[in-house]
Amino acid sequence: MPKNPQKPFVIGVAGGSGSGKSTVTRQVLAAIGPEKVAVVMQDDYYRDQSHMPPEDRRKQNYDHPDAFDWPLMTQHLAALRKGEAIAMPVYDFSADNRSSETITVKPAPVIVVEGLFALYDTKLRNMMSLKIYVDTASDVRFIRRLQRDISERGRSTESVVHQYLETVRPMHKQFIEPTKRNADVILPHGANGPAVDIITTKVMSLFQDDERG
Secondary structure, three states, rough: OOOOOOOEEEEEEEEEEEEEOOHHHHHHHHHHHHEEEEEEOOOOOOOOOOOOOOOHHOOOOOOHHHHOOHHHHHHHHHHHOOOOEEEEEEEEOOEEEEEEEEEEOOOOOOOEEOOOOOOOOOOOOOOOOEEEEEEEEHHHHHHHHHHHHHEEEOEEEEHHHHHHHHHHHHHHHHHHHHHHOOEEEEOOOOOHHHHHHHHHHHHHHHHHHHHHH
């Protein structure tokens, strides 16, 4: 790791909905150790919509970059890099709005920024040490999203299919897939074990270099 504690190793993990981003993040946590990793989830940085009635919230395009609170996310990542703890927002997907709760995320030697648009914003990318794009076939991603949204977010099959056709698929092609060109590493076939092993081995070697130094 860099000897300067103000400069932790920041890993960006991007990819389409259901691509396996969370699996990559979990594997990084398991390999490096949860106590050495701070995780910033872009899903929790959807804009606050308390000013909207519930019916209007449901009509919003949550797969467009404008759905996210970029200033807050950038501010929080910058704070973590400076060694400051943050109060990460918590998004309530059943209410289509930010909840009143927050999660305290403490600074750590490794920071993982995970989300659809993790590699979209230039300011965020400029703070990253390693940029990863998780590339998974569209049919696999859709099945995973369908299962997740029904079991975890209280959605109906009809609503998930409608959202996928109306916004998820076109927004992926227009905004998310192009960020693949910003990646240092592309993981084909999702979170495949050998590729993640190479990444975690590289990050662990930085720790070892710092300890020897």
